Amino acid sequence: MKARKFPLVYPSASFAGLLFVLAAMWYAASSQNSPAVYLLLFTLTAVFLVSIPHTLINLAGVTIALESVKPAFAGQEVSLPVEVTNGSRATRHGIELALSGSSRERKRIDCIPGGKAARVTLRFPARQRGEHRVAALRLTSVYPLGFIRFLKKFASSQTYIVYPKPAGDLPLPLSRAPSPHSRSRADFGEGDDFAGVRDYVPGESQRHIDWKAVARGQPLMTKQFAAETEGVADLDFSAVGLATVEEKLSQLALWVIEAERAGQPYGLWLPSTEIPPAVGQSHFHQCLRALSLFQG
Numbered sequence: 037m038k039a040r041k042f043p044l045v046y047p048s049a050s051f052a053g054l055l056f057v058l059a060a061m062w063y064a065a066s067s068q069n070s071p072a073v074y075l076l077l078f079t080l081t082a083v084f085l086v087s088i089p090h091t092l093i094n095l096a097g098v099t100i101a102l103e104s105v106k107p108a109f110a111g112q113e114v115s116l117p118v119e120v121t122n123g124s125r126a127t128r129h130g131i132e133l134a135l136s137g138s139s140r141e142r143k144r145i146d147c148i149p150g151g152k153a154a155r156v157t158l159r160f161p162a163r164q165r166g167e168h169r170v171a172a173l174r175l176t177s178v179y180p181l182g183f184i185r186f187l188k189k190f191a192s193s194q195t196y197i198v199y200p201k202p203a204g205d206l207p208l209p210l211s212r213a214p215s216p217h218s219r220s221r222a223d224f225g226e227g228d229d230f231a232g233v234r235d236y237v238p239g240e241s242q243r244h245i246d247w248k249a250v251a252r253g254q255p256l257m258t259k260q261f262a263a264e265t266e267g268v269a270d271l272d273f274s275a276v277g278l279a280t281v282e283e284k285l286s287q288l289a290l291w292v293i294e295a296e297r298a299g300q301p302y303g304l305w306l307p308s309t310e311i312p313p314a315v316g317q318s319h320f321h322q323c324l325r326a327l328s329l330f331q332g
Contacts, residue, residue: 091181109202116170133158133173170194269291292304306330
């Protein structure tokens with residue numbers, strides 16, 4: 037990522053305290069005509085002035101590069117991996133990385149040796165489904181004394197996907213009768229063959245959670261079973277009996293998760309998109325991406 041032109045230099049919050057101390061020392065020195073106080077005043081002022089170019093140089097040669105952002109469900113957090121590279125020979129100290137417009141999420145890098153890189157992860161809430169652009173990133177430094185802040189902004193063209201929040205109480209739509217989307221279908225069965233576990237997705241049924249693992253202090257995991265029945269789950273937007281578009285998309289997202297978990301082939305049918313039945317991670321993310329980008 038390239039830095040925007042005209043980096044900013046402005047006083048930090050502690051600069052006001054420095055001015056107050058210098059003003060008090062000036063008043064004391066002038067009122068008492070004390071050479072010692074004058075000497076201390078001029079020394080502190082000189083140290084402050086010398087620290088300014090050190091603050092400006094501290095971000096010279098520092099660049100950032102964004103890594104791929106994994107999709108997240110609405111209501112979860114988006115994880116943004118960032119690599120901060122020091123292209124100069126000198127060590128850089130006390131660098132902070134943040135997203136523009138976000139004052140809460142900051143990552144501090146205490147030290148980056150010359151020619152090395154540091155990897156940090158910024159996290160922020162995924163509030164709304166859809167495709168979003170990563171906001172501009174800011175590198176700031178107040179090193180060494182903290183009175184002057186130097187800021188470099190990096191524009192970003194990278195995007196990330198937020199899937200609809202999985203929610204709903206309707207059962208997975210399976211029927212013996214033929215449908216317009218599949219030639220034959222059978223009742224859905226979970227089967228008895230245990231196929232492993234995966235990360236729990238908020239909103240899906242809790243009856244498949246591996247509670248024994250939770251009791252041992254492990255994170256929430258969902259049991260997976262091999263499907264023993266044949267058939268196809270037709271996930272049809274127009275057939276979902278809910279009031280709003282967002283409720284329908286949330287229910288469809290939950291069905292996609294449940295069908296994928298059980299190894300049940302499923303197809304997705306939206307007004308402008310048709311995804312034939314299949315199963316697997318590629319198909320799973322294709323369906324969720326279509327739900328995320330749906331324009332009703």
